[in-house]
Amino acid sequence: xxxxxxxxxxxxxxxxxxxxxxxxxxxxxxxxxxxxxxxxxxxxxxxxxxxxxxxxxxxxxxxxxxxxxxxxxxxxxxxxxxxxxxxxxxxxxxxxxxxxxxxxxxxxxxxxxxxxxxxxxxxxxxxxxxxxxxxxxxxxxxxxxxxxxxxxxxxxxxxxxxxxxxxxxxxxxxxxxxxxxxxxxxxxxxxxxxxxxxxxxxxxxxxxxxxxxxxxxxxxxxxxxxxxxxxxxxxxx
Numbered sequence: 592x593x594x595x596x597x598x599x600x601x602x603x604x605x606x607x608x609x610x611x612x613x614x615x616x617x618x619x620x621x622x623x624x625x626x627x628x629x630x631x632x633x634x635x636x637x638x639x640x641x642x643x644x645x646x647x648x649x650x651x652x653x654x655x656x657x658x659x660x661x662x663x664x665x666x667x668x669x670x671x672x673x674x675x676x677x678x679x680x681x682x683x684x685x686x687x688x689x690x691x692x693x694x695x696x697x698x699x700x701x702x703x704x705x706x707x708x709x710x711x712x713x714x715x716x717x718x719x720x721x722x723x724x725x726x727x728x729x730x731x732x733x734x735x736x737x738x739x740x741x742x743x744x745x746x747x748x749x750x751x752x753x754x755x756x757x758x759x760x761x762x763x764x765x766x767x768x769x770x771x772x773x774x775x776x777x778x779x780x781x782x783x784x785x786x787x788x789x790x791x792x793x794x795x796x797x798x799x800x801x802x803x804x805x806x807x808x809x810x811x812x813x814x815x816x817x818x819x820x821x822x823x824x825x826x827x828x
Contacts, residue, residue, distance in 0.1 A: 619827035621645045625798060627821030629663070634696075637663035639821065643772065651675050657772040664696040667773045681712035686720070690775055694729070701726045703775045705747050713756040719748045722775050746778040751786075760790040771802070780806050796825040 627639040639661045646654040655671040669690040676683040688705040707720025726740040749768035755761070766784040769776040776782065784802040791797065804817040 618647055620647065621796075621825050621827035623796075623798065623823060623825035625800075625821045625823030627819050629661075629817065629819045631804075631817035632815050634663040634665070637661055639819070641773070641821065641823065645825075650677065655772075659773045664694070666693045667691065668693075669772055671772075681710055684709050684711070684718075686718060688722075688770075688775070690773075692774070698729055699726055700729045705770065705775055707747055707749075709749075711757070713758070714753050716751045716753075716757075717749070719746070721745060722747045722770075724775075745775075747775060748778070761788060763787045776804070780804060794827050796827065798823050798825060 621644070623641075623643045623645070625639075625641040627641065628636070629639055630636045639659055641657065641659050643655065643657045646656075648654060651674060653673045653675065655673070657667070657669040657671075659667045667690060669688065671689075672687045674685045686705075686707045686709060688703070688707075690703045690705070692701045692703070694700060701724055703722055703724045705720060705722035707718045709716065709718025711717070722745045724742040724745070726742070728738055747768075747770050749766065749770060751764050751766040751768075753762050753764045755763070764784075764786045766786065768782055768784070769778055769780055771782060771784070774782075782802055782804045784800060786800040787798070789797045799822045801820045802818070806815045806817075
């Protein structure tokens with residue numbers, strides 16, 4: 592009996608390093624482009640053009656950069672850094688975000704910083720953290736007392752569930768979060784998303800996603816909502 596237990600222990604111990612090598616998402620450098628149709632009660636209907644780059648530096652660190660232009664004249668630029676810590680089952684990670692929003696139509700800009708911890712497995716990814724935001728007038732007058740609003744604390748979160756392992760050549764996921772690559776909302780403003788991807792080959796990937804932000808569900812006197820559908824492709828080097 593003791594020999595059998597020892598044999599099982601050695602087999603499991605031998606499998607742990609291999610299990611820890613699983614990488615979620617792509618392990619290749621890549622760029623992507625998406626075109627989206629958006630509608631909300633503030634701007635009506637408008638189009639968005641998204642560009643991004645994914646940079647997996649090594650097994651323990653990856654970076655991401657995102658740029659969005661909008662016909663509604665609300666643009667954003669974001670950078671993410673993500674240290675990763677593979678474990679026998681899944682992967683822990685720390686995610687730092689810096690997101691700049693430009694709203695010349697509304698006369699202000701904002702800068703949001705977020706830090707979260709997360710854990711992802713084959714079928715699920717979860718993270719929670721906090722963010723801060725600076726909102727300032729645009730154009731900013733350095734010689735006058737222009738207004739700067741500071742939002743010192745906000746909880747950020749993301750829960751995504753996949754129908755297939757994340758290493759699959761195609762996948763569909765459902766997600767609830769208050770942050771995307773192009774926006775970080777307040778904790779009471781959830782965004783519901785559905786995402787799909789398909790790898791044509793080892794280089795080309797097709798992406799499709801839809802999201803809805805029904806803010807009024809938490810503020811009965813608010814009628815604001817936003818919806819978006821976008822499609823595009825990614826090329827991995």
